[in-house]
Amino acid sequence: MISEQIREDLELVKKTLRAAEVYEHAWHIVNFDRETICPPGAVEEKGELAAFLEGKVFEIRKSADFTAAFHRLYDALESGADFPEGPDRDMVKLWHLQITREEKITPQMAEEYARLSGRAFADWLRAKEEAKYPLFADSLEKMIKESSRMAALRGPEGADPYDIMLDEHERGMSCADLDEIFGVCTERLVPLLRKVTASKKKIRTDFLSRPVPLHAQQEMSYYLLGLIGFDLSHGALSTAEHPFTDGISRRDVRLTTHYYPDCFSSNMFSVMHEGGHALFEQNQPRESHDYFLTLGKTGGQHESVSRFYENVIGRSKAFTDLIYPKTKELFGEAMADVSAREFYEGMNVAGPTLIRTEADELTYTLHVIIRYEIEKQMIAGRIGTAQIPEVWNSLYEKYLGIRPANDREGVLQDVHWTDGFGYFPSYALGNIYNAMYYNRMKQDLDTDALIRSGNLAPIGSWMTAHVYAKADVLAPREWIRDITGRELTPEDFLNYLEEKYGELYEL
Numbered sequence: 033m034i035s036e037q038i039r040e041d042l043e044l045v046k047k048t049l050r051a052a053e054v055y056e057h058a059w060h061i062v063n064f065d066r067e068t069i070c071p072p073g074a075v076e077e078k079g080e081l082a083a084f085l086e087g088k089v090f091e092i093r094k095s096a097d098f099t100a101a102f103h104r105l106y107d108a109l110e111s112g113a114d115f116p117e118g119p120d121r122d123m124v125k126l127w128h129l130q131i132t133r134e135e136k137i138t139p140q141m142a143e144e145y146a147r148l149s150g151r152a153f154a155d156w157l158r159a160k161e162e163a164k165y166p167l168f169a170d171s172l173e174k175m176i177k178e179s180s181r182m183a184a185l186r187g188p189e190g191a192d193p194y195d196i197m198l199d200e201h202e203r204g205m206s207c208a209d210l211d212e213i214f215g216v217c218t219e220r221l222v223p224l225l226r227k228v229t230a231s232k233k234k235i236r237t238d239f240l241s242r243p244v245p246l247h248a249q250q251e252m253s254y255y256l257l258g259l260i261g262f263d264l265s266h267g268a269l270s271t272a273e274h275p276f277t278d279g280i281s282r283r284d285v286r287l288t289t290h291y292y293p294d295c296f297s298s299n300m301f302s303v304m305h306e307g308g309h310a311l312f313e314q315n316q317p318r319e320s321h322d323y324f325l326t327l328g329k330t331g332g333q334h335e336s337v338s339r340f341y342e343n344v345i346g347r348s349k350a351f352t353d354l355i356y357p358k359t360k361e362l363f364g365e366a367m368a369d370v371s372a373r374e375f376y377e378g379m380n381v382a383g384p385t386l387i388r389t390e391a392d393e394l395t396y397t398l399h400v401i402i403r404y405e406i407e408k409q410m411i412a413g414r415i416g417t418a419q420i421p422e423v424w425n426s427l428y429e430k431y432l433g434i435r436p437a438n439d440r441e442g443v444l445q446d447v448h449w450t451d452g453f454g455y456f457p458s459y460a461l462g463n464i465y466n467a468m469y470y471n472r473m474k475q476d477l478d479t480d481a482l483i484r485s486g487n488l489a490p491i492g493s494w495m496t497a498h499v500y501a502k503a504d505v506l507a508p509r510e511w512i513r514d515i516t517g518r519e520l521t522p523e524d525f526l527n528y529l530e531e532k533y534g535e536l537y538e539l
C-alpha cells in the first residue's frame with residue numbers, strides 16, 4: 033500500500049517543479065532572444081529580465097516544503113517502503129541528489145561566486161585582448177580557491193574537490209578513470225599525429241576559403257537539417273556569434289549557426305553539430321519531460337550525439353558523397369573544379385593547431401587532455417597560477433609538437449575557467465561514447481548504404497530507441513553498457529581514427 037504521505041509528497045513536488053518550469057520556459061526564450069536577434073541597446077535589459085526569471089526558479093526550488101517533501105520521498109524509497117514503480121523513482125533519486133548538492137550553498141555564497149566569476153570574465157577578456165596572462169592570474173587563483181571550497185561543500189565529505197567537479201559534469205567519472213582513459217588516448221594519438229604530419233600526402237584546401245554567398249549557405253543549412261531529420265514544425269534555426277542549441281521547451285528546440293562568407297564548411301559543421309544536439313532534445317522520451325528528468329543527461333552524453341552527427345556521419349565518405357552534388361549546385365564556382373574525393377579529403381584535413389575550437393577530429397582530444405591535466409594539477413595545488421602558461425606551452429609541445437607564440441593563442445583562448453572547472457573532459461568523452469554506440473548500431477543497420485541513399489531516418493530511430501531513451505536516468509558508464517553490452521573503452525574511438533586517417537593520409 034502506498035501511503036497517503038507519499039502520494040501527497042509526489043503531488044507537491046510535481047506541482048512545484050511545474051511552476052518552476054513556467055519561469056524556466058520564459059527564461060529560455062529571453063536568453064535565446066538575447067543571443068540572437070536582440071538589438072545591442074536592449075541586451076542589458078534582457079539580461080535583467082533573465083536574472084529575474086532565474087531568481088524565481090531558484091526561489092521556488094528552494095522552498096522549505098518542497099525540499100522537505102523530497103527528503104521524505106527519498107527516505108521512503110531507500111527504506112524499501114511501497115513506492116510507485118517507474119519514473120517516479122528516477123525523479124526522486126535525481127532531484128534528491130540535486131537538492132542535497134545545493135543544500136550547504138547559501139544564497140550569499142552563490143552571489144559571491146557569481147561576482148567572482150563576473151570579475152574573472154572581465155579580467156580574462158582584457159588579458160586575452162592584450163595577450164597578457166598576468167592580468168587574469170589573480171582572478172584565476174580566486175576562482176580555483178572558491179570553486180574548490182564550494183565543491184567540497186556540495187560533494188560527499190572527504191572527497192577530492194576535482195573528483196566532485198568531474199562527477200557533477202559527468203556522473204560517475206573520477207580522476208582515476210580519466211587518467212586511465214586519457215592515458216590510452218595519448219599513447220595512440222600522439223604517434224598517429226606524428227605520422228599524419230610526416231605524411232607526403234597533400235590534401236587540397238584552396239577551395240575551402242572561396243567565397244560563397246549567404247543565401248546559398250542558408251539553403252545548405254536547411255538541406256542538412258532536412259537530411260538528419262530535424263523537425264522544423266517544432267524547431268527553428270537562427271544565427272549567433274557562437275553557435276549553440278537551446279531546448280527551450282517540450283515542443284520548441286532551437287539551434288543557431290554562424291555564416292562566414294569565405295568559410296562555407298564552418299556553417300555546415302556548425303549545423304551538423306548543433307543539429308545533433310537539437311535531435312537529442314527533440315527526441316527525448318516523453319517521461320523525461322513528464323517527470324522533470326531532462327537535467328539528468330551529462331555534457332558528455334550530449335556531446336556524443338552532436339559529434340556523432342558532425343564527425344562520424346558528417347565527415348564520413350558516404351555523407352560527403354551524398355551531399356557533394358548539392359554543394360556543386362548551391363556553391364557554384366567555389367566547387368566547380370573540386371572532385372568528390374577532394375571534397376571528402378578537404379573536410380577531413382588534419383594536423384597540429386593551437387586553437388581547440390578549430391581543431392580537427394584527430395587532434396581535438398589532445399587539446400582536451402591538456403586542459404584536463406592542467407586542471408587536475410591546479411585544483412590539487414601542485415602547480416601555482418604563475419606556472420600555468422609554461423605548463424600549458426610545454427604540454428602543447430609534448431603532445432602536438434607546437435608551441436603557442438603568446439598567451440592569447442595559448443592559455444587564454446578558452447572562456448571556461450572564468451566560470452569553473454571540470455567541464456572539458458566531457459568534450460572528449462563524447463567521442464569515446466559515440467564510437468562505441470556506432471559500432472553497435474552497425475550490427476543492426478547498414479549505415480553506409482543508408483547514408484549513401486540519403487535515408488537517415490533508420491539511424492535517427494535507432495538513436496531514439498537506444499541512445500536517447502535512457503540518457504537521463506543512467507550514468508554514462510551504465511548507459512554505454514546498456515546500449516552496447518560492453519564496458520567503456522577508448523579502443524573503438526582510437527581504432528576508428530587510425531583507420532580513417534591511415535586511409536586518408538596513406539600511412
Ligand SMILES: [Zn+2]
Nearest residue numbers: 305309335338
Ligand atoms: Zn556541442
